[in-house]
Amino acid sequence: MTLRHLKIFVTVCETGSTTAAGEKLHIAQPSISLAISELEDYYGIKLFDRIAKRLYITEAGKKFLQYATHIVGLFEEMEREIKNFDATGIIRIGASITIGNYLLPGYITRFKKIHPQMDVKVIIDNSEKIQQYILSNQIDIGLIEGIVYSPYIAEHKFRDDELVMVCGNAHPFANQKNVEISKLQNESFILRESGSAGREIFDSTMTSLGIKILPAWESTSTQAIIRAVQANLGISVLPYLLVKDSLNRKEISQFHIDGIRFQRSFSVIYHQNKFLTESAKDFIALCK
Structure with missing residues (x-):
């Protein structure tokens, strides 16, 4: 062999x-x-x-x-x-949409200060796809939300995150603190696509409580969802990091479901058989 x-x-x-x-x-x-x-x-x-x-x-x-x-x-x-020992090396990073939008640029900026000659290649996709890219060796390191499913993937949690319920400013739920969960069944939902970590957490929580949600809209674009919510076409659940600017500008409103919070963790992942170079270890150390 x-x-x-x-x-x-x-x-x-x-x-x-x-x-x-x-x-x-x-x-x-x-x-x-x-x-x-x-x-x-x-x-x-x-x-x-x-x-x-x-x-x-x-x-x-x-x-x-x-x-x-x-x-x-x-x-x-x-x-x-x-x-090419003295030439520029390459590190391939994959990140979920939330992490890729709000955390990854800062990590890469700090990494480039440590390794200015390194070339950083980036893929942004949902967490399920990032795990697939790790398994197929298309990327070296992944940054994802939610659960790791493969036994071949090593993970290290580095940050907690929360999903929040959002609606249009004119919606009856706007700024409410204790919306009864049963009322959600009468609402139109605008959600991320299946395979996204946030959607997975929301679906599993609703299923465990016996609530069946059939989304009216599904989209890979967070901005499209926010605009639809802003137009009062439905309600949604999205990562706080992705909606905080819209909330601060009062373009949309947040509301809370009585007794429920959608919490999750961010993890850095890599294949368990992957040889981690010193530069890869340095990048992982920056993720916090």
């Missing part, structure tokens, strides 16, 4: 077929198939089920992929670092 075998396996997983992997790696398709067979024989496992001329990764293959992805990634990182 060699690094070449691992790279072929990872590429087959990425492309979905031995033919596409061969084209990407400039290797003949029979050599790709042979490398996969050699891996399976070496470890005594089936990496793929072959059904109707298509490949379907097995559970053993999924576990193997987690290790192979990071072994290949670590080797490629070593190649870049050693061959």
Whole structure:
């Protein structure tokens, strides 16, 4: 078993077929198939089920992929670092929308003061996608809200956060302190998309209380939600960091549900098999 075998396996997983992997790696398709067979024989496992001329990764293959992805990634990182030891390095950061909007710019500014030659690449997406990018080695470090689901991801909580209920200034709930939860069922909700950490917390809380909410609107854009709330088209629940400016300008109003608070944590995450460079450790230390 060699690094070449691992790279072929990872590429087959990425492309979905031995033919596409061969084209990407400039290797003949029979050599790709042979490398996969050699891996399976070496470890005594089936990496793929072959059904109707298509490949379907097995559970053993999924576990193997987690290790192979990071072994290949670590080797490629070593190649870049050693061959260009004095050149500019790259750190790849992923952040949820809330963190990316309000905290990440400050973290990167401070990081660049410590490592002025480092190039920082950033992806902003919802927390679920950021976890997927960690698992597929598309980013080195992630900053997310809410719960980590994969056992392959290491996490360190670094800050607490709260979601708040908001409505238009003309809405009957505006500035109310003890709105009964049962009254929410009669309201139109404008919510973030499924997969966002805030939406997940809100949905799970409502479900645990026996309240079923069917959103009238769903959006990946916080600003679109705020504008719709401002126009009194519905109510919403959003991170305080994302609505505090609108609240301070009195564009929208906050209200409280009797006996309920939506609290969560921000976490810095990375793959448990990831080799953390000194610059990566420095970035993590800045997250507070």
